[in-house]
Amino acid sequence: MAFPVSESVKRMRPSATLAAAAIAADLKSQGADVIDLSIGEPDFDTPQHIKNYAIEALQHGITKYTPTTGLKSLQKAIIGFYEREFGVSFAANQVMATSGGKQAIFNAVLTLVNRDDEVLIHQPYWVSFPEIVNFTGAKIVEIETEETGFVLTAEQVKVAITDKTKLIIINSPGNPSGRVIPADEFRKIVEVCAEHNVYVVSDECYLKFVYPPAEVFSTASLPKELQEYVCIAGTFSKTLAMTGWRVGYTIANPEWTRGMAKLQSHSTSHPTSFAQEGCAMALENWSETNAALNRMLAEYTRRREFLIPALNEIGLPCEMPEGAFYAFPNVRRCFNERIKTSADFADLLLKEAHIVTTNGAGFGVEGFIRLSYA
Ligand code: PLP
Numbered sequence: 001m002a003f004p005v006s007e008s009v010k011r012m013r014p015s016a017t018l019a020a021a022a023i024a025a026d027l028k029s030q031g032a033d034v035i036d037l038s039i040g041e042p043d044f045d046t047p048q049h050i051k052n053y054a055i056e057a058l059q060h061g062i063t064k065y066t067p068t069t070g071l072k073s074l075q076k077a078i079i080g081f082y083e084r085e086f087g088v089s090f091a092a093n094q095v096m097a098t099s100g101g102k103q104a105i106f107n108a109v110l111t112l113v114n115r116d117d118e119v120l121i122h123q124p125y126w127v128s129f130p131e132i133v134n135f136t137g138a139k140i141v142e143i144e145t146e147e148t149g150f151v152l153t154a155e156q157v158k159v160a161i162t163d164k165t166k167l168i169i170i171n172s173p174g175n176p177s178g179r180v181i182p183a184d185e186f187r188k189i190v191e192v193c194a195e196h197n198v199y200v201v202s203d204e205c206y207l208k209f210v211y212p213p214a215e216v217f218s219t220a221s222l223p224k225e226l227q228e229y230v231c232i233a234g235t236f237s238k239t240l241a242m243t244g245w246r247v248g249y250t251i252a253n254p255e256w257t258r259g260m261a262k263l264q265s266h267s268t269s270h271p272t273s274f275a276q277e278g279c280a281m282a283l284e285n286w287s288e289t290n291a292a293l294n295r296m297l298a299e300y301t302r303r304r305e306f307l308i309p310a311l312n313e314i315g316l317p318c319e320m321p322e323g324a325f326y327a328f329p330n331v332r333r334c335f336n337e338r339i340k341t342s343a344d345f346a347d348l349l350l351k352e353a354h355i356v357t358t359n360g361a362g363f364g365v366e367g368f369i370r371l372s373y374a
Helices: 007-011 016-029 047-060 072-086 098-113 128-136 154-160 183-195 255-266 272-284 287-315 340-352
Strands: 095-098 117-120 137-145 165-171 198-201 230-235 250-251 371-372
Touching: 007 072, 007 128, 016 340, 047 117, 047 272, 047 287, 072 095, 072 250, 072 272, 072 371, 095 098, 095 128, 098 137, 098 165, 098 198, 098 230, 098 250, 098 255, 117 128, 128 137, 154 183, 165 183, 183 198, 272 287, 340 371
Parallel strands: 117 137, 117 165, 165 198, 198 230
Antiparallel strands: 095 250, 230 250
């Protein structure tokens, strides 16, 4: 008899990006010379000064359970970061540490969404958004954005809202598109949502990876009455090359936060104690941390400026990403008898050239592939 996997897990599809990464690892272990452009993981190591903070924390006995919402020092450091960067002051009961950005989004969605609700996500979306929503049994409504160059607009959101819409998940800078929603448009989107009592999870995990002239925007800088509707999901993973540390956070209204804390208290409890302290110190000593961040950003900028023109030159149209570290070229013009989908295209790259990419279908848009230049 087949193992009786639960309905909620049955509904989930495996992660397309992790599947591509597994293929790359497999090929490498067979000795192939693989060009792995699959996973969105910085190839830098965590900056040394941040490692040192975590080592010191371990040595000073920060090895016990922490509060569910995280160490006070981390909450304080996150509040300080938003004060410095965006001039806003959040209260401690709005801020909560999570095990990475992924858990931040899980917490936010599961605390709010019921089976009969509708949840909006905009294409192309990060692979985990629909699966996290699937877990709740709610209906996913996908918003197409190709005609606006993959930049979500308030008009598109307005059209998609029904009286069942509970939540929208917004991701800017976007994975995989690299698009940044301009501040004015973002504000209009949240205004439309607030008018219709629709909540917003704003996945800001690439907040710090924005290339001029595009500008960094966080929903933290929205007026208080709009912020009531927003849960920011943040993470240290990408910003500071700390994917394995598993530290992220949410910032939301106190009631939403209380619900998320209840949920987390019965799952992971909290992220690892000394990893939290390392993150707190990284934010507190911002000038050294920011210098390390800027060195990484300079390297991503260099790669972006090589990669995108090169893709266009070989006939794969690709917009210059305004943020994050992904190129999302259109491969439709290569479609023929043999290559009918972006999965076929990615397959061919893999088999004939050992180049690992992720096909666009996993992100909800057929005809594109994603290349990570991290
Ligand atoms: N959100 C987006 C858009 C991502 O691309 C990722 C990771 O790839 C995450 C959230 C989660 O990051 P983590 O759980 O490693 O903090």
